[in-house]
Amino acid sequence: MNKIMITIGFVVMLLAQWFVPGQMIFEQEDVLGTGTAYKFRTQPIDPNDPFRGKFIVLNYEMNQVTHADSLLTWRDPIYVYIANDSLGYAKATHASSTLLDTDQDYVMATVNSNYNGTLHFDLPFNKHFMNEDKAYDAERAVWDINRNRDSVPSVCYGRVFVKEGVAILDDVFIDDISIQKYVEQEQKE
C-alpha cells in the first residue's frame, strides 16, 4: 500500500471514529434542545452492561393501545402516537405501521403482542444508566414506593424528549426529584 492510500485511509478512519459518537451526541442534543418533554410513568429494575455500566430498566405503564392494525405481529416496528392525559403523563392514542400525516408527536416501538384488539408494545428508550453505587438503591427506592402506594402517593416517571420519532430519556424522577438526587438523599439518611 502506498503512502497516499495509507494517509487517506487513516484520515477516513479518524473522521468515522469522530463522526459516529459525534453524530450520536448531535442528534441527542437536538432532541433535548428542541423536542417536547413527556412524562412516562414507570417502574425500574437494575441489571448491568459490561461496557456501559449499570443501568435501570424502565417498565413503562404506557405499553398498550386499542386502535391498531390487527395484522401487526411480534417484533414489527410501529409508530405510537402520544398525547398528555389529564394528569400530565404520556398516553398512547393510537398506533400505526406507517407514518401518518399528522402533527401529533410519536415514538418508535416494537410490537410485543396483538390480541383481541389490544396491542402491547415495547418502547426502546427503557435504559437509564446510573452510577454503580446508586443503581441498586434506585431500584429498591422505587420498589418501596410501589409497595406502599396506598399510604404514600409517590409517583415515578421518566422525562422523555420527543422530536420526529426520536425519543431520548433525559432523566428519571421520583416525586419530581431526579432519581440520582433522590437516592443520594436516601443514602444520607
Place this chain on the structure above:
Amino acid sequence: MNSKINRELSELVQEKVISQEVSQNISQYYAAKTLVAAKGPNKLFAIFGVLGSLLVGLGLILILAHNWDDFSRATKTIWAFIPMIIGQIAVGYCIFKKKSAAWKESAATFLFFAIGSSIALVSQIYNIAGSMPSFLLSWIILAAPLIYLLRSHAATVLHLIFITAYACNVGYFDNASPWLYIPLFAWVIPHYYVQLKNQPNHNLTGLFHWLLPVSVIISLGGFVVGNENTGFLMYVVFFGLLYNLGKLPFFTHKKMRVNGYLLLGSVGTIFVLMLASFSWIWDGYSPIAVDIQEALVTVVLALVAIGVLVYLFQKKRLMPFNLFQYAFLIFGAIYFFKFTGSEIPMILTNLLLLALGVFAIAIGARKNRFSILNYGLLIITVLVACRFFDSDISFVLRGLLFVAIGAGFFATNYWMFKKQQKQQDQQLKITSHE
C-alpha cells in the same frame, strides 16, 4: 552462543566426527545468528506492549462504566473523546514515523479499546438503549481499518474475537441470523493471505490457522434457525471443508500442531458424528421443518468443500485414499435416509464412525505415528462406550467387546513399536556399511 552446542561440538571433535575447522565454522555461524537476533525487533516488547494496551484499554472502559454522575454532561462528553484522541495520535505517529511493530501493535490495541469506550460513554450519557449487537457492530467497523493501516496482528485477533462475540449475540441470544458476520470475517482474509505468502512459518500465521476456523465453528450455529438436525449436517460439511483445507499443499511440510484446519476438521467430524450416532437425535426429525436458510448455507459450504476436493484431485493429492476427506459426503448421503425413520441413518452413522476409526489406525500405521494410531483406537473406544448407553447388548458381550478393544490397543501399539525398532535397526546397518 548456546553452551549446549559448544559441548556437543567439542565432543564431536574429540570423537573425530568433525574436524576442528568445521567446529569453528559452526561456532561462528551460531554466534553471528545470535547477534542478528539481538539487533532485530524484540518480540517480547511487542507482546508486553499489546498486553499493557489491552489492560489499560479494558481498565478505562471499566472506570468510565462507573458512571461519574457528579460531572456535567459536557465534562463527561469530553472524557468520552480523550482516550480516543490519545489512541489516534499514537496510531498517526506510528504510521507517519514508521515506528516498530511493538509500537504499532500497542497503539492499535489501545485505539481499539478507546473506540469502544467512546461509544459506550456517549450511550451512557444520553441513555441510548441500543442493543449489544448494534453497539459491537459500530465498534468493530470503526476499528476495522487498523488491521490494514498498521498491518496489526493484535487488531486482527481482536477483530476476530469481537466478530465472534457479535455473531453469538445475534445468532444465539437474539435468535436472528448474523449475516453481517460474513463480510466482517471476509475483511481479515487479505491480511491472512499476505501473512501466508510472506511469513508462512511464523508463529502468528500458525495462530491464525486456529483462530479463523474456531471463529467460524462458534459462529456457524447462529445460522441454524429452527431445526437442529440440519445443524448436524451443516457442521459435518463444514468440518469436512476444514479437513480438506488442512490437506492443501501449503500444509504439506508444516508441523501437525500448526495445522488447525486438519485437527479441528478431524476432531469436529468425529464429535458431531458421535452425537448423530444416537438414535434420539434422529427421532424428533420432521422433514417439513427444513429451513431454506439452513439448506442454503449447507449447500454453499458443501460446494466449497467439493471445490477444494476437486483442486486436491487436480494437484494429485487425493492419493492414498483417506476416508476423512469424504466423510462429509457420506454423511450427506446418510442424511437422506432420515425419511425412512431413525434406524437406518443411525446404523449407517455408526458404521461410518467405525470405518473412520479403522482408517485412522491404518494412517497411523502407514505414517509410523503413534498419535494417529491411538486416535483411531480412541474413536472406536468412544463409539463402543456411546453404544452402551442406548443398546440392549448383554453385559457379557459388552465386556468382551471392551476386552477386545483393550487387547487391540496393546497389540497395535506393540506391533508399531516393533516395526519402528526394525526400521531403526535397518537404518543403523545401512549407515555402518557406508
